[in-house]
Each structure stands twice: as C-alpha cells, then as structure tokens.
C-alpha cells in the first residue's frame with residue numbers, strides 16, 4: 470500500500486481564503502496581538518509567519534516585542550493592557566519564554582475570551598469537560614480539520630497519540646474522545662508503545678524526535694499524522710515519522726513540512742476570527 474500524502478498547505482489555504490472573504494465584508498477588522506519576549510530565533514520566524522498570515526486575511530496584526538530581560542511585572546502589565554483594549558480580539562503569548570519567566574504565571578492572565586491559543590485553565594477545563602471553550606488549541610484543532618477534510622471517520626477508531634504536552638497531546642486526546650474514538654495517550658514512560666501503536670487505526674506522533682515512529686510500529690493501512698518539527702544541524706526540518714518507510718505501509722500520512730504545521734497557523738487565524746465574532750456579539 471502507498472499512503473495518500475495529505476496536503477496540509479492546500480487545506481490551510483482553503484480555510485484562510487474562506488476567512489479572508491468574510492473579513493472583506495467587515496467594517497472593523499479583527500486584531501491579533503502577539504507578545505514575543507527575548508531573542509529566540511525559531512520563535513521570531515513563527516511570530517513573523519503568524520503576523521504575515523494575519524495580514525494576508527485582512528486582520529490587523531500587532532507584535533509586542535519585549536526584551537530578553539523583561540520582568541514578570543512588565544509582562545503581566547503588557548498582557549493586562551491588551552486584555553483591557555477593546556480593539557484587540559486575540560492575544561497570543563509566544564512560547565517558550567526566557568528561563569526567568571514561567572509560562573504558568575502568564576497564560577491564565579490572558580482573558581479567556583481573548584485566549585486565541587486556548588491554553589488558559591478556563592478554556593482547557595471547558596475542553597476537558599466536553600463543553601465549548603472560547604478557543605481550542607490550534608494544533609489539535611488543525612488535526613481534527615485534516616480528518617474532516619479527508620473524510621476520515623473517528624468514531625470507534627483506536628487512536629494512539631504519542632506525546633502528552635498541554636499544547637498538543639492532552640487537548641488532542643480530549644477532542645478525539647469527544648469524537649467517540651478510543652484514545653491511547655502514550656508518553657516517555659509508556660512501556661509497550663509498539664504494541665499499542667501497532668493495534669491502532671490512527672497514530673499521531675507529537676514527540677519532538679526526528680524519525681521516531683518507525684514502520685514496524687504501525688499496522689498496514691494505518692493513518693499517520695506527524696506533528697513533529699525538528700531542525701537538524703543543517704537547518705533542515707524533519708518530522709517525528711520515518712516518512713520514507715511509513716509512506717509505503719500507511720493509508721494516509723501527513724508530510725513535514727506542509728502537513729500539520731500550516732493547519733496550526735490557519736487555526737490561529739480561525740480562532741481569532743471566532744473570538745472576534747463572540748466579542749462583537751455576532752455569534
């Protein structure tokens with residue numbers, strides 16, 4: 470079997486175009502504010518990308534670039550000003566923060582109705598209770614969009630999610646459970662990962678280790694989603710999946726790049742638009 474390679478870029482362009490058309494008719498455009506602290510070169514690329522995408526769909530985009538030595542109080546005050554500013558619809562705190570700042574001290578300070586990443590406790594709690602949060606974390610939401618676009622049914626499927634981070638694995642497992650899938654949430658202490666992934670209809674790798682998921686860890690015809698973004702020494706980006714071998718055994722696979730990554734950004738834009746609508750009473 471040779472897998473269908475899912476074109477995440479194409480799906481994301483479609484979503485962004487739909488939003489762009491809707492935004493053209495708005496008198497007041499949605500505004501996304503991104504807070505970036507310090508000099509992380511990878512973060513700078515991500516922030517620029519988010520800014521460009523927001524502008525492309527007709528949003529206003531504000532980047533608050535704060536120096537590496539920003540204090541806790543200064544960052545809290547920046548967040549609070551954006552919370553209070555009625556012109557700002559979505560606030561994103563770019564992670565990771567410099568070492569002296571703990572993300573836990575800040576994510577919950579973003580107003581839940583402006584929490585475009587869906588990372589704060591209110592929105593995460595709603596998600597885990599199966600209720601509707603203001604925003605769902607972008608990468609898990611993007612992965613669900615891939616299943617929707619490819620007409621992949623989730624009900625009754627056994628799905629192994631490898632990685633239990635708060636931004637990918639945990640919220641994704643909650644969302645898949647809501648879709649009536651049986652979810653195995655595997656992590657670094659999982660003892661029999663290969664046995665679990667091999668019985669799974671869908672395997673989603675969010676580990677952060679290049680080529681981690683090998684061909685002998687999946688069953689014939691499995692659906693494989695690669696969340697990983699790993700940079701090798703030459704700056705080349707690779708996923709968590711051993712693509713060249715798995716592509717010959719899976720039924721669907723997402724590549725890296727142009728797989729899950731573009732969907733994450735599209736969902737950020739989608740979340741900003743959804744929050745705008747809620748704030749303007751358009752929902």
Ligand code: NAD
Pocket residue numbers: 608631632633634635636637638655656657658659662675676677678696697698699729730731733
């Ligand atoms: P993380 O880096 O916070 O944690 C990694 C997870 O992998 C942990 O839960 C850990 O338990 C698990 N793990 C580590 N070694 C393992 C092993 N041997 N067996 C099983 N599980 C193991 O996770 P993250 O922030 O979700 O990031 C994971 C990857 O996804 C990274 O490469 C990251 O860059 C990427 N990512 C991509 C996107 C995107 O838009 N495509 C978004 C977010 C993260």
